[in-house]
Amino acid sequence: MSLSTDNPKAAERAYDLPGSFAHALWRGVLCKCPRCGEAKLFRRWLKPVDTCPNCSLDISGQRADDLPAYIGIFVTGHLLAPVIIALVTAFALSAMALLGIIIPLAVIMLIGLLQPSKGAVIALQWWNGMHGFRKERVEEPPA
Template sequence: MPNFMVSPFDRPVTRKISPPANDEVSNVDSFVLPASGWESMLRGARSRCPRCNEAKLFTRFLKPVATCPHCLQDWTHQQADDFPAYVSILLTGHIMAPIIIALVQETALSLAGLAAIIVPLMLALMIGFIQPAKGAIIALQWWFGMHGFEKERRDAEAFDRKQ
C-alpha cells in the first residue's frame, strides 16, 4: 500500500553524475589539495574550487556549481545558509563604523548628504563581501568534512618530495 503521508517534496532527490570521459580522467589526479583550512578558504573566497583551485566555484552570483568540472568534487552537500550574510554584515559594519564617525564629526553635511554617501557605500560593501564569504564558508565545510563532504588532506610525504 502506498504511503500517502510522504509527499514528492519529502523524497530525497538523487542525482546521477555521468562518468567522466577518458580524457577527463587524467585531470582528476593533476591537482594539489590545499595545505590548510586557511588555504582552502582563500581559494573559496576567490570563487575557485577549494579542492583543485582550477575551476569556478559559482555558476551564478551565489549559486555554487553542482560538480567541479576539473576534480569532479560534488558541491551539492554545502549548507552555507545565512552565515555568509552575517559575515558580510559584520565586515561591513566594522569598516563603516569609523567612516560614519569621521563623516559625522569632521564634516558639516546634512542628514540627506550623509545618507547619500553612507547607504550606497554600505550596500556596495555588503554585496562585495557576500560571494567571497560564501566561497570561504563552503571551503571550510569541505575542509572539515561537514554535511556529507569527505575529509581530505594532502599527503605530507608526497608534498615534501615535490618541493
C-alpha cells in the same frame, strides 16, 4: 581526462590539495573550487556548481545558508564604523547627506562581499568534511 571518485588516489594526482586551511579558504574567497583551486565555484551569482568540472568534487551538498550574509554584515559594519565616525566628526553634513553617502556605500560593500563570503563558507565546509564533503588533507611526509 575524466576523474573517477571511486579511486581517490588517482583523483588526487590530477590536482593539488591545499596545504592549509587558510589556503583552502583563500581559494573559496577567490570563488574557485576549494579542492583543486582551478574551476569556478559559482555558475551564477550565488548558485554554486553541482560538481567541479576539474576535480569532480560534489558541491551540491553544501549548506552555506545565512552565514555569508552575516559575514558580509559583520565586515561591512566594522569597515564603515570609522568612516561614519570620520564623516560625523570632521564634516558638517546633514543627516540626509550622511545617509546618502553611507547607505549606498554599505549596499555596494555587502553585495561585493556576499559571493566571496559564500565561497569561503563552502571552503570551510569542504576542509572540515561537513555536509557530505569528505575530509581531505595533504599527506604529511614521514619524519
